[in-house]
Amino acid sequence: MATTTVKMVITGPYASGKTEFIRSISEIDVVSTEKEVTPDTYEATIKPETTVAMDFGRITIDDELVLYLFGTPGQRRFDFMWEILAEGMLGFVVMVDSTKPETFREAKAILETFRAYAPTPYVVAANKQDMDDAWPAEDLRIALRIEDNVKLLPCVAKDKDKVKAVLLELLYSILEEMDT
Amino acid sequence: MPRQLRGTLQDLHTTQLLHLINLAKKTGSLKLFEGVATGKDIIMGDGETKRPEVVPGAERARIVFREGKLVYAQLTERDNHLATILHKANKLNDQQYRVIRERAASATDKALALLLINANYVSQVDIMQSIQQHTLEIVYDLMTWTREPFIFEEGEMPPNGRITVPIELENVIIQGTLRMRELDQLAKELPNLDFALRFPEAPGEKLKKIQLGVEEWRVVSFINPKNSIRQIAKACNMTDMQIRKIVYGLLNAGLVELVKPQEAPSKSQIRRADSKPNITPPQRPVITKLIDRIKNL
Numbered sequence: 001m002a003t004t005t006v007k008m009v010i011t012g013p014y015a016s017g018k019t020e021f022i023r024s025i026s027e028i029d030v031v032s033t034e035k036e037v038t039p040d041t042y043e044a045t046i047k048p049e050t051t052v053a054m055d056f057g058r059i060t061i062d063d064e065l066v067l068y069l070f071g072t073p074g075q076r077r078f079d080f081m082w083e084i085l086a087e088g089m090l091g092f093v094v095m096v097d098s099t100k101p102e103t104f105r106e107a108k109a110i111l112e113t114f115r116a117y118a119p120t121p122y123v124v125a126a127n128k129q130d131m132d133d134a135w136p137a138e139d140l141r142i143a144l145r146i147e148d149n150v151k152l153l154p155c156v157a158k159d160k161d162k163v164k165a166v167l168l169e170l171l172y173s174i175l176e177e178m179d180t
Numbered sequence: 181m182p183r184q185l186r187g188t189l190q191d192l193h194t195t196q197l198l199h200l201i202n203l204a205k206k207t208g209s210l211k212l213f214e215g216v217a218t219g220k221d222i223i224m225g226d227g228e229t230k231r232p233e234v235v236p237g238a239e240r241a242r243i244v245f246r247e248g249k250l251v252y253a254q255l256t257e258r259d260n261h262l263a264t265i266l267h268k269a270n271k272l273n274d275q276q277y278r279v280i281r282e283r284a285a286s287a288t289d290k291a292l293a294l295l296l297i298n299a300n301y302v303s304q305v306d307i308m309q310s311i312q313q314h315t316l317e318i319v320y321d322l323m324t325w326t327r328e329p330f331i332f333e334e335g336e337m338p339p340n341g342r343i344t345v346p347i348e349l350e351n352v353i354i355q356g357t358l359r360m361r362e363l364d365q366l367a368k369e370l371p372n373l374d375f376a377l378r379f380p381e382a383p384g385e386k387l388k389k390i391q392l393g394v395e396e397w398r399v400v401s402f403i404n405p406k407n408s409i410r411q412i413a414k415a416c417n418m419t420d421m422q423i424r425k426i427v428y429g430l431l432n433a434g435l436v437e438l439v440k441p442q443e444a445p446s447k448s449q450i451r452r453a454d455s456k457p458n459i460t461p462p463q464r465p466v467i468t469k470l471i472d473r474i475k476n477l
């Protein structure tokens with residue numbers, strides 16, 4: 001029997017935690033096309049490696065069904081990939097680094113772009129809630145102007161249980177959408 | 181729960197913060213600081229744009245809220261003493277003001293208010309109205325700030341002895357937004373701060389007749405076709421909005437002219453047109469299977 005594959009997209013600003021999120025839940029090592037970043041580039045001061053293509057994780061459900069998680073490329077210059085990734089997705093997660101207000105606007109812009117690609121359900125993950133200077137999820141909702149009917153979930157991408165909770169909430173939203 | 185919200189007004193405007201404080205019915209102090217560059221760059225959410233990292237320096241202003249209501253405001257550079265506020269509001273004459281400042285210099289605002297009311301100098305209503313006026317003036321001013329770092333300290337109340345007057349934020353936000361629109365208009369009229377300024381052929385006459393404020397004079401003193409408006413703003417320590425207002429005024433008065441910048445503006449991002457992909461809706465059993473599996477991971 002042919003295997004059905006379904007996919008979800010994990011998007012969000014640069015360094016918001018997409019790779020970490022997929023890494024926490026994927027059964028395979030996250031396949032990310034990482035490019036070596038020479039230490040003297042400014043990006044290296046933000047995080048040691050820069051994703052130039054995309055992250056790719058897998059969760060096997062059974063013989064017939066496999067879920068793929070795709071992380072969108074880090075930089076805007078790769079946003080031509082977004083639409084390809086968005087095609088046929090079940091839903092998407094928008095990761096927000098809750099400690100970096102300078103990325104909130106970008107997060108909102110990415111959210112709107114993905115929403116325009118496909119009318120699928122999505123959730124927003126207020127990531128890095130383990131850090132002291134994280135904005136609480138409910139304050140983020142107001143700051144980012146996320147509507148009340150959109151789930152905004154506190155998240156720590158390194159914590160598998162938190163990641164599971166985010167994916168489950170997205171799946172529940174997908175089910176609800178089917179009911180309507 | 182963190183008790184601080186940090187950021188800069190570049191990323192979240194004062195009106196957005198007021199909106200947040202109002203909706204979440206927050207209690208605490210919103211402090212705005214002079215921005216101090218660390219010399220490092222931060223990378224923006226697009227993963228490419230760099231911006232100098234700015235951290236809070238000296239405090240420049242503070243507004244305090246109780247359960248989502250504005251109750252107090254002070255500007256560091258301003259004299260926030262009650263006597264000064266009343267004097268400015270014409271509730272105290274020059275002589276009363278001088279006497280009070282001499283004799284009651286160390287009294288708290290609350291103690292002073294009692295004294296003044298008992299002495300029949302002013303009424304309680306006078307005091308409340310003058311403070312409210314003062315508070316609003318400051319908050320409207322803060323709405324034109326565009327780049328200062330801020331910290332919202334949950335639970336922190338005004339310095340001891342200060343009088344608080346509760347003001348509903350909705351009206352403040354509406355009023356402030358109207359004022360912002362005027363400033364937006366300014367931004368449209370004067371979109372490019374990379375332009376430089378020069379004097380028209382014979383400005384001497386005009387400059388003599390016109391009454392310029394201190395700020396205007398500072399700007400005028402930097403006018404040179406080699407200095408962009410942005411550089412002048414930096415030299416004068418003004419925000420974009422402040423410099424826009426002043427330059428706009430100078431332009432309208434015919435005191436200065438715009439000079440095109442030497443270099444072309446940075447490339448604009450070209451966004452591709454969106455095309456909607458076909459989506460085959462997933463089957464319900466597929467989703468329930470996914471849920472069961474992820475639950476048991």
Ligand SMILES: Nc1nc2c(ncn2[C@@H]2O[C@H](COP(=O)(O)OP(=O)(O)O)[C@@H](O)[C@H]2O)c(=O)[nH]1
Nearest residue numbers: 014015016017018019020074127128156157158
């Ligand atoms: N403390 C903390 N750090 C995180 C969390 N998620 C990601 N990070 C860190 O943030 C940085 C950027 O994360 P990454 O997954 O590479 O971001 P991406 O660009 O969105 O793929 C890395 O150093 C991660 O280890 C989190 O929930 N908490």
Ligand SMILES: [Mg+2]
Nearest residue numbers: 018019051074
């Ligand atoms: Mg990544």
